[in-house]
Amino acid sequence: MLRYLVSMKILDENENIFSVTRCGSLLVTNNWVKCGSLLSELTFEGAKHFGHTLETGESAFEHAFGMSYFDYLHTRSEYRDLFWKMLRGLSNSSDIIAAYDFSRFEHIVDVGRGEGKLLIEILKKATHSLGTLFETPMIAEKAEAAIAENGLSARCKAVAGNFFDSVPIDGDCYILKFVLHDWSDEKCLKILRNIRTNMKEKSKLVIIEGISEDDFTQMYDFSLWVTVDGKERNLSAFKELLNKVGLEIATVLNPPKVKFAIIEAIISF
Incomplete structure (x- = not known):
């Protein structure tokens, strides 16, 4: 079973020692990466209006929802709780x-x-x-x-x-x-x-x-741009x-x- 999870990139194996990959960490309860992933649906919704950001320089999220990202979190407790869990994990x-x-x-x-x-x-x-x-x-x-x-x-x-x-x-x-x-x-x-x-x-x-200027940080940079x-x-x-x-x-x-x-x-x- 463990080696099957290795083939799915959920675990890594090194000399019969297994560890959770970055992908596998998304399945961990209360993991900050998992919370961030669940919050990403808000980012994706904002990203649909990315053309507005390119044309005006204004926030795509604010254009889509009519309020800032942080104000929106205060109106939706389920997203607000995920956000704070992510911050605690970070x-x-x-x-x-x-x-x-x-x-x-x-x-x-x-x-x-x-x-x-x-x-x-x-x-x-x-x-x-x-x-x-x-x-x-x-x-x-x-x-x-x-x-x-x-x-x-x-x-x-x-x-x-x-x-x-x-x-x-x-x-x-x-x-x-x-x-x-x-x-x-x-x-x-x-x-x-x-x-x-x-x-x-x-x-x-x-x-x-x-x-850092690795791929993950550059991807997160785009998320920050379109949301906040x-x-x-x-x-x-x-x-x-x-x-x-x-x-x-x-x-x-x-x-x-x-x-x-x-x-x-x-x-x-």
Whole structure:
């Protein structure tokens, strides 16, 4: 049976040891790839209107549904739940914490990263740090519950707001994980400027994003374009965005076995 699954590309075999392939991972319950695949029907529906994007530069999804992708998710709980399961699966908290030392910071601000899984795991390791999750009102409420469940309410809180308007929190570390690829350059600059406004001389901005140029990332790049008018970026593109708001790249880390980079940015002098 196992070798039959190998022939179907669901398993790999190496010296009588079997492992799940990327294709086979789609069958795993709660796997983030499976959730993303189920969400892809929304992408395909938007892609039917790709001609509108080519002609106008506007979002194909918004043209098809009459609202943004994220607004649509809020109207359909089944898709919204899949989206958050996918984000939880993408967290890779252990890889990030192993690669980057957050314990040196007094106040860590996680901007726009859902229900706070990454920040919670960071604070469990960085036991002397404070944390704030900055999210939309509905998500911030869920994050408060998750923070309390993990016994971190004394050191961590969730603040509601809109990162396009402001990020009114004083911290010495700001995190943007898988946020910027959801937005156009113009909107990314608004987010970055609002964070830069509160950064001090020794503050760090930690951007966690995919910068790989493999086939999977390029395919996902198209999906971002037609659904949210976002895009994947290479390191040069991130450098250009940061320079426009008075920041510069200080360090780039590439944790092993993952398809993302950790970009540390500081204030330009």
